[in-house]
Amino acid sequence: NAGVTQTPKFQVLKTGQSMTLQCAQDMNHEYMSWYRQDPGMGLRLIHYSVGAGITDQGEVPNGYNVSRSTTEDFPLRLLSAAPSQTSVYFCASSYTGGSAETQYFGPGTRLLVL
């Protein structure tokens, strides 16, 4: 199993550009989530999904959209990038999202918005 994969690994955008961060998992996990990690701020939840067709907002959802058309994929879309969205983005998955379950994280996407 590849686990959780994320693409791209690095990206530089100009303010106002749009892009999609890809996340895929091959473990048949129902629960998937997106976090951003900033220095001194820890990991903050952006959006999450408890299954295909179901998504919900996390702590910092503004400026980001998600969709979950399949169990495997959970892309994160930036419609109009802003410098405040410069961060490292992590995708994670678990079986059902239970509070005692292991979250499996991808390697991250490092995004710089100029």
Place this chain on the structure above:
Amino acid sequence: TQLLEQSPQFLSIQEGENLTVYCNSSSVFSSLQWYRQEPGEGPVLLVTVVTGGEVKKLKRLTFQFGDARKDSSLHITAAQPGDTGLYLCAGGTRGGSNYKLTFGKGTLLTVNP
């Protein structure tokens, strides 16, 4: 908003020393997880504790969940350079179909040879 306060934020010690990292909150969590993250990688789960007062050991690492399920600690005995990394605690809460994992800001540990 549930907050998890981790302390210390930075810790630099010599090989062989012992250390403790704390994770505190005013909120009750149904579970508490500890992750370790190395540069350029995603966090990796070390342990999950779910019962108040629970103690788990993983080789030289000892994890404890507070009796009231509001705090946790990670103790490392005889630290080694391989223990270097960012240690994150995360509290789990579930309400209905919603589940959220709240992370602390992390403790950056450096173990010098």
